[in-house]
Amino acid sequence: MSTPNRRTRRPGGRSARVQAAVYAAVGELVSEGHRDSVTVPQVAERAGVNPTSVYRRWGSIDALLSEVAVAALTGDEPLPDTGTIVGDLQEWASIIAADITRPQRIVYLRAMVGARVGIPGACPCWDVREQQAESMLGRAADRGETVPTVRQVLEHVIAPLYHHVVFGLDVDDDYAHHLVDDVLAMSVRVPAGS
Amino acid sequence: MSTPNRRTRRPGGRSARVQAAVYAAVGELVSEGHRDSVTVPQVAERAGVNPTSVYRRWGSIDALLSEVAVAALTGDEPLPDTGTIVGDLQEWASIIAADITRPQRIVYLRAMVGARVGIPGACPCWDVREQQAESMLGRAADRGETVPTVRQVLEHVIAPLYHHVVFGLDVDDDYAHHLVDDVLAMSVRVPAGS
């Protein structure tokens, strides 16, 4: 088969340049607080690109926004490594909380929610979080600590954090740490023979 | 002061009729699966009302949708009363899961997320859930059961459920029950002297 996967058929110079310009333009507009009403023509003008090109490549502003969003939201920060699972999870939760409460992130999250119509399946964001959780929990388990499952961490730390941000509820360090305390409480069980 | 609170200045006949018609129209359109693209002119036509009236009263389709959403999302179902906290929470979680995964609800939730720009503070939805949780936990505590806190139930059952729906992840009974199991595990502690 010499049929490249579409979308990779001509990745060279100009296409790449247009994509970069468009991505940058979206980033700028979002950062400038044009929170809502980021439109295709706006992005195109800022990028110095013809609107038609954007329409043909991405189809709609939502698709574009959510593509950029995924890229922006999965830029990985260094993982904490404090020596204990409590420390790791609390620092991790704090970092995430601080990150996703930034105005630009909120715009992206909103865009993701708006665009997730008829797009089944998970988005890469959660995969990243899952890998991070796996990594920290794995290390802790190796140290002999009692740890919750990856699923529990995702459902009871990550999900509530994003829920709060998306619905405009308060999110701060205290809140994040509470979540971690809760999830750690889940993994403390009465030993069978005690 | 004879300055009524605005929005209540002339609640009589016609205004009320227009509001009712518009609310009904939004409900119909959303129910019919016009998932996206519910526009002001559409709503106005269906309601037999002039678009201008809608624009002047609500300003935008998002504001209108989220106003209707709050009304729709806080309609309370009867609370389960199975005799145990496990049973109550599991049934409750199932009911909520079934409710918010209906296509119309998703539209409303999306609208809430979209409209929650610059509207600080909680929306009435969470208040309802909080009261429901309080009620069930209170009954269980009276029976002498060990129960999690209201906050824990909200953060670790409600929040993940809504998170999943809003981001298009799977939600079913199993998932809901898992959450309940987890939150109950939080309240099980090793007795001090064991």
Add this chain to the structure above:
DNA sequence: TCGCTAAAGCAACGATGTTTGCTTTTCGGA
């Protein structure tokens, strides 16, 4: 280097959403 073709650019059009100034209706108090 040449040629094929994917992708970008251009321009014009059609459709819709939104705003605005003005008129008409009708609520609610005097």
Add this chain to the structure above:
DNA sequence: TCCGAAAAGCAAACATCGTTGCTTTAGCGA
């Protein structure tokens, strides 16, 4: 019953978005 004013209706202008047919540019393989 009458009057002032709030809210609804109407119509037309306005702004923008999104689409489409065609042309032009420029990767990339032969």
